[in-house]
Amino acid sequence: MNWNEKNILITGANGFVGSYLAKELLEKGSDVYGFIRPEDMVAMEKNLIDKGIKDKLKMLEGDLGDISSLASALDQSQPDVIFHLAAQSSVEFSFKRPLDTQDINTIGTANLLEAVRIKDVDAKIVFAGSSEVYGMVISSEEQYQRALDSGKTIFPEPEKIPELPISESNPLRPMSPYAVSKVSGDFLMQNYHHSYGLDTVVSRAFNHEGAGRGMMFVTSIITNQIMKLKHQETDRITIGNLNACRDWSHVTDIIQGYQVLASKGRGGEVYNQGSMRTNSVLSYILLGLERAGWDINRIETLKGDEQTKTINNPTEIDDDPIFGVKFDKTRVDQMILENQLEYTIQDKGIRVTTDQGPLTIEFNPDRFRPSEIPLLLCDNQKIQKIGARIEYSLSDVIQDQLDYFNQKENRV
Numbered sequence: 001m002n003w004n005e006k007n008i009l010i011t012g013a014n015g016f017v018g019s020y021l022a023k024e025l026l027e028k029g030s031d032v033y034g035f036i037r038p039e040d041m042v043a044m045e046k047n048l049i050d051k052g053i054k055d056k057l058k059m060l061e062g063d064l065g066d067i068s069s070l071a072s073a074l075d076q077s078q079p080d081v082i083f084h085l086a087a088q089s090s091v092e093f094s095f096k097r098p099l100d101t102q103d104i105n106t107i108g109t110a111n112l113l114e115a116v117r118i119k120d121v122d123a124k125i126v127f128a129g130s131s132e133v134y135g136m137v138i139s140s141e142e143q144y145q146r147a148l149d150s151g152k153t154i155f156p157e158p159e160k161i162p163e164l165p166i167s168e169s170n171p172l173r174p175m176s177p178y179a180v181s182k183v184s185g186d187f188l189m190q191n192y193h194h195s196y197g198l199d200t201v202v203s204r205a206f207n208h209e210g211a212g213r214g215m216m217f218v219t220s221i222i223t224n225q226i227m228k229l230k231h232q233e234t235d236r237i238t239i240g241n242l243n244a245c246r247d248w249s250h251v252t253d254i255i256q257g258y259q260v261l262a263s264k265g266r267g268g269e270v271y272n273q274g275s276m277r278t279n280s281v282l283s284y285i286l287l288g289l290e291r292a293g294w295d296i297n298r299i300e301t302l303k304g305d306e307q308t309k310t311i312n313n314p315t316e317i318d319d320d321p322i323f324g325v326k327f328d329k330t331r332v333d334q335m336i337l338e339n340q341l342e343y344t345i346q347d348k349g350i351r352v353t354t355d356q357g358p359l360t361i362e363f364n365p366d367r368f369r370p371s372e373i374p375l376l377l378c379d380n381q382k383i384q385k386i387g388a389r390i391e392y393s394l395s396d397v398i399q400d401q402l403d404y405f406n407q408k409e410n411r412v
């Protein structure tokens with residue numbers, strides 16, 4: 001698509017992803033309108049200031065809960081493309097505020113679609129869905145049995161094990177109020193295509209990170225603390241569940257994918273967006289420490305008894321295929337993925353032996369979730385076929401966040 005002089009409406013243009021996308025489209029010559037909640041105008045303007053687009057973006061005040069403000073935004077922007085990114089995007093927060101999450105994400109998405117339908121706006125609509133919709137993905141017979149033994153329902157039943165990498169036809173087993181809200185948005189988009197002919201496309205993006213990522217997400221929590229350690233502003237890293245494995249991309253790759261979907265995504269279809277890698281939260285910490293200058297020799301659990309888990313050279317990398325996919329993973333990733341290693345709250349934390357002495361990673365029980373997706377690994381072949389690419393390695397993603405928090409004014 002030639003973006004020059006196109007009218008683009010981005011809901012949540014002042015958010016982490018929205019501001020990256022807005023900047024890029026402004027550079028390509030689009031007229032970019034941002035649909036922004038009045039209360040977020042000041043609270044989130046740092047994203048726009050950091051990217052130098054505060055005065056270039058055309059701000060439209062409104063609320064997804066107020067359909068008349070959406071209708072008015074459509075009148076003013078006359079969009080060729082709508083990127084619907086605005087959302088309550090924290091899984092953790094959604095457990096505390098499930099109704100607000102449904103209001104903003106489910107009802108808000110329904111309001112946008114209704115406004116487009118009633119106003120008969122002829123725009124391509126790209127929706128920020130989420131890999132969270134896949135939820136409980138079965139990675140091994142052992143994990144399946146453990147889930148059953150712990151009383152979890154697994155519906156639909158797996159047709160094959162492992163269900164990895166995750167393609168668009170994987171079963172949806174959402175595990176949080178946030179995930180349910182994204183299933184709703186995803187199906188609303190599909191339904192407005194089938195029922196009313198709207199040109200909707202769903203992106204199911206896996207985790208995407210980078211400089212400016214919100215402080216409630218784990219990669220910012222980690223890299224902020226690493227830089228505080230580096231600058232002697234703290235003496236430990238505090239964290240929740242670090243067994244979780246996520247498919248982490250750089251936000252820049254994902255916003256390229258959004259543009260590919262706007263140009264070439266088929267109406268009514270869903271497309272995964274991810275890197276086809278999966279790495280643990282623990283690896284994110286250890287690789288981050290290494291990039292920040294520590295050489296890591298060994299890790300062991302803080303609880304020092306006969307159950308102490310000791311792993312030498314935990315960041316040693318291999319790229320042997322796992323689940324039929326070849327990607328870089330650390331020794332601890334390998335062990336977690338093969339069910340040979342799991343940290344529990346009882347372990348209390350991890351002592352990291354480095355060339356510069358010991359470091360402490362402490363578990364905070366309050367950061368563990370009521371239910372947790374153990375593993376996400378994207379099959380991105382469908383979107384790659386229409387031209388999307390992953391350019392950034394995991395190390396690039398981590399480095400970008402470390403550079404951001406190396407600046408004192410960004411540390412929290």
Ligand SMILES: C[C@H]1O[C@H](OP(=O)(O)OP(=O)(O)OC[C@H]2O[C@@H](n3cnc4c(=O)[nH]c(N)nc43)[C@H](O)[C@@H]2O)[C@@H](O)[C@@H](O)C1=O
Pocket residue numbers: 089090091092129130131132205206207208216217218219221238239240241242244245246281367368369372373
């Ligand atoms: C694709 C999906 O991606 C994101 O959802 P998320 O995966 O929940 O992201 P997160 O960074 O909050 O957690 C990642 C993992 O990290 C674990 N974890 C450990 N310790 C802490 C901790 O202290 N804080 C947090 N937040 N997580 C922690 C946590 O338990 C989880 O396993 C959103 O963009 C969402 O909008 C979206 O669509």
